[in-house]
Amino acid sequence: xxxxxxxxxxxxxxxxxxxxxxxxxTLIFGTxxxxxxxHGALFMLGSFCAVTFSRLLSFSHExxxxxxxxxxxxPLKVQVPYIQDWLGxxxxxxxxxxxxPLSIVFAIPVMITxxxxxxxxxxxxxxxxxxxxxxxxxxxxxxxxxEIIKYFFGANPIQTPAPPAFNxxxxxxxxxxxxxxxxxxxxxxxIYFFFSVVIIAGVFAFLQFTTFGMVVRAGMADxxxxxxxxxxxxxxxxxxxxxxxxxAGIAGVMYxxxxxxxxxxxxxxxxxSFVVVVVGGMGSLPGAVAAGFLLGILESFxxxxxxxxxxxxxxxxxxxxxxxxILLTRPRGLMGRKGVMEE
Amino acid sequence: MFGLESKDGRLLLLVAxxxxxxxxxxxxxxxxxxxxxxNAGYPDLMQRFVIFGILAIGFNILFGLTGYxxxxxxxxxxxxxxxxxxxxKLVTMNIIPSxxxxxxxxxxxxxxxxxxxxxxxxxxxxxxxxxxxxxSYSLAYSVLTPIxxxxxxxxxxxxxxxxxxxxxxxxxxxxxxxFGYGMGSSYQLEFAGWQFTFNLGxxxxxxxxxxxFYFAIRIxxxxxxxxxxxxxxxxxxxxxxxxxxxxxTLAAFVIxxxxxxxxxxxxxxxxxxxxxxxxxxxxxxxxxIMVILGGAGTLLGPVLGAGFIKYFENIISxxxxxxxxxxxxxxxxxxxxxxxxxxxxxxGKGWHLTLGIMFMLVVIFLPGGLxxxxxKIGSWLRRxxxxxxxxxxxxxxx
Numbered sequence: 091x092x093x094x095x096x097x098x099x100x101x102x103x104x105x106x107x108x109x110x111x112x113x114x115x116t117l118i119f120g121t122x123x124x125x126x127x128x129h130g131a132l133f134m135l136g137s138f139c140a141v142t143f144s145r146l147l148s149f150s151h152e153x154x155x156x157x158x159x160x161x162x163x164x165p166l167k168v169q170v171p172y173i174q175d176w177l178g179x180x181x182x183x184x185x186x187x188x189x190x191p192l193s194i195v196f197a198i199p200v201m202i203t204x205x206x207x208x209x210x211x212x213x214x215x216x217x218x219x220x221x222x223x224x225x226x227x228x229x230x231x232x233x234x235x236x237e238i239i240k241y242f243f244g245a246n247p248i249q250t251p252a253p254p255a256f257n258x259x260x261x262x263x264x265x266x267x268x269x270x271x272x273x274x275x276x277x278x279x280x281i282y283f284f285f286s287v288v289i290i291a292g293v294f295a296f297l298q299f300t301t302f303g304m305v306v307r308a309g310m311a312d313x314x315x316x317x318x319x320x321x322x323x324x325x326x327x328x329x330x331x332x333x334x335x336x337x338a339g340i341a342g343v344m345y346x347x348x349x350x351x352x353x354x355x356x357x358x359x360x361x362x363s364f365v366v367v368v369v370g371g372m373g374s375l376p377g378a379v380a381a382g383f384l385l386g387i388l389e390s391f392x393x394x395x396x397x398x399x400x401x402x403x404x405x406x407x408x409x410x411x412x413x414x415x416i417l418l419t420r421p422r423g424l425m426g427r428k429g430v431m432e433e
Numbered sequence: 434m435f436g437l438e439s440k441d442g443r444l445l446l447l448v449a450x451x452x453x454x455x456x457x458x459x460x461x462x463x464x465x466x467x468x469x470x471x472n473a474g475y476p477d478l479m480q481r482f483v484i485f486g487i488l489a490i491g492f493n494i495l496f497g498l499t500g501y502x503x504x505x506x507x508x509x510x511x512x513x514x515x516x517x518x519x520x521x522k523l524v525t526m527n528i529i530p531s532x533x534x535x536x537x538x539x540x541x542x543x544x545x546x547x548x549x550x551x552x553x554x555x556x557x558x559x560x561x562x563x564x565x566x567x568x569s570y571s572l573a574y575s576v577l578t579p580i581x582x583x584x585x586x587x588x589x590x591x592x593x594x595x596x597x598x599x600x601x602x603x604x605x606x607x608x609x610x611x612f613g614y615g616m617g618s619s620y621q622l623e624f625a626g627w628q629f630t631f632n633l634g635x636x637x638x639x640x641x642x643x644x645x646f647y648f649a650i651r652i653x654x655x656x657x658x659x660x661x662x663x664x665x666x667x668x669x670x671x672x673x674x675x676x677x678x679x680x681x682t683l684a685a686f687v688i689x690x691x692x693x694x695x696x697x698x699x700x701x702x703x704x705x706x707x708x709x710x711x712x713x714x715x716x717x718x719x720x721x722i723m724v725i726l727g728g729a730g731t732l733l734g735p736v737l738g739a740g741f742i743k744y745f746e747n748i749i750s751x752x753x754x755x756x757x758x759x760x761x762x763x764x765x766x767x768x769x770x771x772x773x774x775x776x777x778x779x780x781g782k783g784w785h786l787t788l789g790i791m792f793m794l795v796v797i798f799l800p801g802g803l804x805x806x807x808x809k810i811g812s813w814l815r816r817x818x819x820x821x822x823x824x825x826x827x828x829x830x831x
Contacts, residue, residue, distance in 0.1 A: 407567075
């Protein structure tokens, strides 16, 4: 029993990342009808927003500290971040420690801008072209984005620690009446899960309860009629692309402490999140979220020692296997709507 | 010639002559000169040119004709490679049985994958092939280690004793050969500073490439090829005409899978080792890039694209910062550093960036690839010539 709970918990954080990326992919597909292969790259860019922000914070200048000496007996030179001069040492230290959650504030405008530029500059010209062309051009864009990041940040993963307050694990089992230390769950992963739930709920609430969201939903259902009513639906869809980019971006920001950002992390996630979108049903937002969590949990279940022993290698292929079975038995995916991308 | 129209015959002849003279054509700069780093006429790279050319020709039969975008073709390459190396380990080091074995195994595998994947089309087909390829990669990497060698892959070892070959001396490692002639054996020709290497392995691969190119032309011009084009242009209309597209697309899928297996077998014949990274999905992506860059649906385009990418990968990627400094040495100091700083991100280790940008430009502006670009420039030049000719004729005689 405790094993099962551990696996569900392990699956949750990976599932949240899948769900967030798949949500963005589906938003773009549902509104603009574009298959965006560069979405993983946007996730990666978000991660590097966290890296950039923490580097910006630690911009520093040298100060000679007269009270201490280095090993040669000269006065010690100390690197002092500018932020410390402005805000005082205590506040500055805690800001630097909390750089990952704070960089969300930095990442949202950056990612929306990047999203708008990509949509206006490139994807706009591909609405009328076949899906294969859209896949190819966004695939090329993904390569370009990751090579640019590689040029500036190098090919090695960059460690970006979570705030020290969230180090360590929560002994989850005690609450449920198990022995101590049977079910341990790192704090940050738990935060990631709750964070993703909040973001997903926010996106759904935005679509469901605002006028803007209502218009967008109407546009997803019947673009032409909404256009005939005199609403500039293209502008709103462009904004939705920016929003989807921001969702992918902050998913990446918060994931940085879990997996150290490296330039090809986007590609690794992209393949899986496409599988997630297809399993959930092309164009269905709840489907994408449900399939994300489902596949994340399935994957961690499949890596239980008991299961791996009886089906060797199942943990490596379970997601693909499920995708193949679903695609062949339920062509629309779990919650796909009728008539959306059936061919 | 061989049942080809004269235009196609000329194209085949041109490719044959180019392949035959490649060791000379690709080595235009004398040994030791500053430009000799651009020489591509060494056996290892030339073999890659033609082998990946075969792979791209095969992929083009599927994507170029039917429009089905497979993102998992590297799996067939990998399966073919594993089949070939097992044939070498167990049966004989002669490359002919191993290549035939590779083609058959890849064909059977692609029949299975194709039968399932082709039940869907469009993006779903791409995702399905991707899923199959990733599955084969993960399995080859982990569970199938007894067959695939896992992370280290498979090599020919001295402990391998092929059934049909003569026993080797202790410690000697078997070499891939064609009836006793080693694939690595080559003939060096020195000519006034130039050095040309004529390698047996390359010529075997080039010969196979010519045969596959010939078959591709025949498929393109056959009624079967016409059917495949019909699948691309309008499947519904084909259905109404009482034809099921399924057998045609499946046949195209299996043929292109066999081409990939052939390429995989040849890769093993040239360099007797295999690793699972050959099946990773980025390898499949590279095949897609090759074909699109060269020109999908054209005969020569895929070969051109494959050559282009392999040239970039092996030559341009080797240019480092000090070589660049040498190139711009004639400029004043500040300008030299500036030029190096501007150019450096795009070459050397950053060659993927150039590739990505070029790929995007081709997809956006030249859906027909480099071939279409060449044709456009050609027709533009001809028009210009005509305009000039017209001008000269309309000039009033004074």
